[in-house]
Amino acid sequence: MGLNENLIQAIEKIEKARVRTDRHRIVRLVAVSKYATSQEIQALYECGQRAFGENKVQDLQEKSDKLNNLPLEWHFIGTLQNNKINALLKLKPTLLQSLHSLNLAYELQKRLERDNLTLKALLQVNSAKEESKSGFLPEIAQESYHKIQEECPNIKLCGIMSIGAHTQETKIIQKSFEVSYKIFESLKTRGAKTLSLGMSGDFELAIACGSNCVRLGSILFKNA
Ligand SMILES: *Cc1c(COP(=O)(O)O)cnc(C)c1O
Numbered sequence: 001m002g003l004n005e006n007l008i009q010a011i012e013k014i015e016k017a018r019v020r021t022d023r024h025r026i027v028r029l030v031a032v033s034k035y036a037t038s039q040e041i042q043a044l045y046e047c048g049q050r051a052f053g054e055n056k057v058q059d060l061q062e063k064s065d066k067l068n069n070l071p072l073e074w075h076f077i078g079t080l081q082n083n084k085i086n087a088l089l090k091l092k093p094t095l096l097q098s099l100h101s102l103n104l105a106y107e108l109q110k111r112l113e114r115d116n117l118t119l120k121a122l123l124q125v126n127s128a129k130e131e132s133k134s135g136f137l138p139e140i141a142q143e144s145y146h147k148i149q150e151e152c153p154n155i156k157l158c159g160i161m162s163i164g165a166h167t168q169e170t171k172i173i174q175k176s177f178e179v180s181y182k183i184f185e186s187l188k189t190r191g192a193k194t195l196s197l198g199m200s201g202d203f204e205l206a207i208a209c210g211s212n213c214v215r216l217g218s219i220l221f222k223n224a
Contacts, residue, residue: 003040004047006220007031014214017207025212030075030097032199032217034059038066040221045070053077053097053215057084064091077161077215079134082107089117096121097161097196097215100134105148105155112154120156122196123148125183128165128176135162141183149190159194160184161213164202173202177209184210 054060055078073094099121126135165176198206200219
């Protein structure tokens with residue numbers, strides 16, 4: 001199987017899940033390229049894919065640098081350490097999907113204000129309350145969203161990102177998606193537009209639960 005076949009199959013599955021749930025919803029595909037080389041990213045771009053996601057600032061830096069002649073859209077999806085903020089902002093990512101703490105929001109705001117920049121971001125919610133994961137606990141997600149909107153004017157929040165529960169049990173994964181969906185719904189009046197849920201193992205379920213942005217890595221790049 002090649003990259004093109006992988007992409008076509010993924011798009012077909014997304015499309016089926018989308019039509020089953022809501023014909024009027026547009027579902028965005030972010031190709032998570034953390035397992036991929038720059039050559040593979042370029043090959044997928046040539047198949048029509050534009051949006052890519054990385055979870056390490058250094059990888060994003062290297063790959064976006066190598067591919068800077070292509071009109072790619074870069075999403076950052078990893079845990080961001082304070083000492084990497086400047087490097088990330090220099091790369092002008094399309095969307096920071098993983099705004100995972102108030103402290104990070106304040107540190108971002110300081111630098112954005114200083115450099116007169118804005119940054120689009122999603123609030124990351126730790127919907128399954130897993131210790132290994134970053135993100136706001138569901139109980140404080142809504143108030144934290146409001147707080148960031150009020151106190152960090154250079155951060156443009158546009159929705160929620162979450163990783164499904166780490167288990168094989170569909171019911172539990174579904175529950176974690178439903179937690180995120182509820183929070184997303186409650187923030188629509190605050191301008192929330194993107195609900196980023198779903199990875200290679202659970203994106204069809206995520207779409208059924210309301211996701212309009214899936215982040216697919218292994219299904220696209222493995223065995224290509
Ligand atoms: C790695 C990663 C993905 C993609 O995972 P796959 O299972 O390979 O599709 C999606 N989201 C985040 C935050 C990730 O770190």
